[in-house]
Amino acid sequence: MRAIKNLSRSLALFKPLGYFTVIALVLLSVSRLILASLYVNRVENAVSWSEFFLLGLRADIIQVGYFTLIPLLVLLPFITILHKPAAQRWWRRLLTLWVLFYTLILWFMEVSTPAFLAQYDTRPNRLFFEYLAYPKEVFSTLIHGFAGWLAAGIVSTLIFIVISYRCCRATEYRFKPRAVGRRYVMLILPILVVSSVLGIRSTLAHRPANPAFFAVTSDAMVNSLILNSTYTVEYALYNLKHEAAANTVYGDLTPDQVVEEIRQTPHLKQQEFPFTDYPTVHYQQATRTRSRPLNIVIILQESLGATFVESLGGLPVTPNLERLKQQGWWFENLYATGIRSVRGIEAVISGFLPSRARSTVKLSASQRQFFTLADLLKRKGYQTEFIYxxxxxxxxxxxxxxxxxFDSIIDQDDYPNPKFVGSWGVSDQDLLNKLHQRLSQTSADKPQFTLAFTSSNHEPFEFPDDQIVLAEQPRNTVNNAVKYADYALGEFINRAQQSDYWENTLFLIVADHDTRVYGDELVPVSKFHIPGLILGADIEPRKISAVSSQIDLAPTMLSLAGVSAYVPTVGQDLSAPTMQPANRAMMQFGDNYGWLERTKSGEQLTVLQVDRSVQKFEYSPSSHRLKPIQQRPDAIQINKITAYAMLPSILYQQRAYFVPETAIASQ
Structure with a gap:
């Protein structure tokens, strides 16, 4: 009888962890049920309810295991004194505070999830903590676009804190420290540690469970619902240390094999690569000969996907773009490389391939000596400027x-009397008026490179009054914002065509990505489809029907502008008259790498996944649906795709995506 009492008293020391485990599992399961009810059709189409909740419970046990293991490990050095009442009192106080704090974290993350899901079609991930560095933009978006969720989250969290605190105080009041046998504590603690470790591993296999273990459907959003939001954010933080090698997980090719595969691509096969430390640098001869190279202006349109372009199968809210496409090179099958603005920036101005890591715009090793059109053209005598x-x-x-x-940067502080200022800065009209003003001041003997990045088509979709006939009600919707952005673009081009700089300037109008990239496939191809248009100077009307990528735009623009140079880009110069189009595009969607290619039998999508087999699909551009292809993927083709997927990590690791000074001197 005495042994049972001692055992019971010893177990009482760990009651807060027991309460925490039960409360956390119930909280996370209820949250998952609520989230699943918001997306019930997608969940039902992707997975059985029993599998959905059982896997979810398993993922929650992993998370709870982490939070219980830490205090247990901290306790181990003091195990020999825990049988004493004074030590028990301090231990229970610290344990109660620990449980309260981490229960609050779980609550906060789940309350934050619905708004994040609505915006990004996934549970909170790396973006959740990355954007904390920009509170003005984030809170403006939340207040204007998700005010209901924000208010509910704040109020419910405050209520939760009050209730949890009172419960913890009551538990502490009832706890009476009593002397217990040392051996009982020393017996129970190792058992709890081992139980927590087994819960974290969730499997007896060689490798512990990770997010790929729970990726049981082709719908990435449903896979994220199976997990919990604290876990997805923690895993994103953990993955930061692997960013340099983020895409090497797709295969076991050596760096030399990757480079050799890339060099065998038809449009690169005849090139020479003279710089050992810069394995993709080659000389690109311009297809247009000019006495003076053209100005190059890139207008990067925020979130302007094919969804909003009628002739690309979208909505009729871009009449000016539809009109302008008759005057230049119109890309009918152009695809973004990713789903964020910085991914579009690195693809368009650097021609850099996408990866699972953050964009090179943010990574530390690419802040200097990383190839951009601005760097190349500055060495060629251009003035270079970014306007935002x-x-x-x-x-x-x-x-x-x-x-x-870039020589100079113009941003919100450089507009003395803007027409309109919203959460994300001045309006597109203000931006494009500034662009017109700067181009009008261009020196006749010094060409200009300008990147102008719009922002009106961004949540919460704010724009000036009385500029357009609204496409719909209420006013601040994406369709109205797109229509305004298109109006501002048309207004600018009309003025530019009457200006002195038009005949000497090459314009690229292209989207960074679509407004919301989501879907129930491994890679939602249709949401990567974007418009692209090259016009100005002597550019003749032409339709580019080949499947193309944002990485093809930089080499094409250089060639059309009459700039011959060494470049590290692996995209195709689509102006080359004798070269067959590559007819491919690459897309990074979370951990999935998609390769879309037009073949004799139609368009096919190959998807590389982390720790999972390669999958292949037939893609129908008209229905936007994927149909699985059952036969085994061709090994030669998979090697090529894998090389393209692995290359960006290799080039970033080796700091090899740059044109060395020796190349400039040899031109």
Whole structure:
């Protein structure tokens, strides 16, 4: 009888962990049920309810295991004194505070999830903590776009804190320290540690469970619902240390094998690669001969996906773009490389391939001596400039641009009397008026390179009154914002065509990505489809029907502008008259790498996944649906795709995506 009493008293020391485990599992399961009810059709189409909740419980046990293991490990050095009442009292107080704090974290993360899901179609991930560096933009978006969720989250969290605190105080009041046998504590503690470790591993296999273990459907959003939001954010933080090698997980090719595969691509096969430390640098001869190279202006349109372009199968809210496409090179099958603005920036101005890591705009090793059009053209005698309507520090743009070739940066503080200022800066009209003003001041003997980045088409979709006939009600919707952005673009081009600089300037109008990239496939191809248009100077009307990528735009623009140079880009110069189009595009969607290619039998999508087999699909551009292809993927083709997927990590690790000074001197 005495032994049972001692055992019971010893177990009482760990009651807060027991309460925490039960409360946490119930909290996370209820949250998962609520979230699943918001997306019930997608969940039902992807997975059985029993599998969904059982896997979810398993993921929650992993998370709870981490939070229980830490205090147990901290306790181990003091195990020999825990049988004493004074030590028990301090232990229970610390344990209660620990439980309260981490229960609050779980609550906060789950309450934050619905708004994040609505915006990004996934549970909180790396973006959740990255954007904390930009409170003005984030809170403006939340207040205007998700005010209901924000208010509910704040109120419920405050209520939760009060209730939890009172419960903990009551538990502490009832706890009476009593002397117990040392051996009982020393017996129970190791058992709890081992139980927590087994819960964290969740498997007896060689490798512990990770997010890929729970990726049981082709719908990435449903896979994220199976997990919990604290776990997804923690895993994103953990993965930061692996960013340099983020894409090497897709295969076991050596760096030399990767480079050799890339060099065998048809449009690169005849090139020479003379620089050992810069394995993709080659000389690109321009297809247009000019006495003076053209100005190059890139207008990067925020979130302007094919969804909003009628002739690309979207909505009729871009009449000016539809009109302008008759005057230049119109890309009918152009695809973004990713789903964030910085991914679009690195693809368009650097021609850099996408990866699972953060964009190179943010990574530390690419802040200097990383290839951009600005860096190349500055060495060619161009003036280089970035024009933005918001704060240029956002997403680390200013630091990246200044370190990689941009002479000057214009942002929100440089507009003395803007027409309109919203949460994300001045309006597109203000931005494009500034662009017109700067181009009008261009020196006749010094060409200009300008990147202008719009922002009106961004949540919460604010724009000036009385500029457009609204496409719908209420006013602040994405369709109205897109229509306004298109109006501002048309207004600018009309003025530019009447200006002195038009005949000497090459314009690229292209989206960074679509407004919301989501879907129930491994890679939602249709949401990567974007418009692209090259016009100005002597550019003749032409339709580019080949499947193309944002990485093809930089080499094409250089060639059309009459700039011959060494470049590290692996995209295709689509102006080359004798070269067949590559007819491929690459897309990074979370951990999945998609390769879309047009073949004789139609368009096919190959998807590389982390710790899972390669999958292949037929893609229908008209229905936007994927149909699985059952036969085994061709090994030669998979090697090529894997090489493209692995290359960005290799080039970043080796700091090899740059044109060395020796190349410039040899031209």
């Amino acid at each position: 309507g918001g704060q240029s520090h956002f997403d680390n743009m200013a630091n990246f641009f200044v370190g990689n070739g």
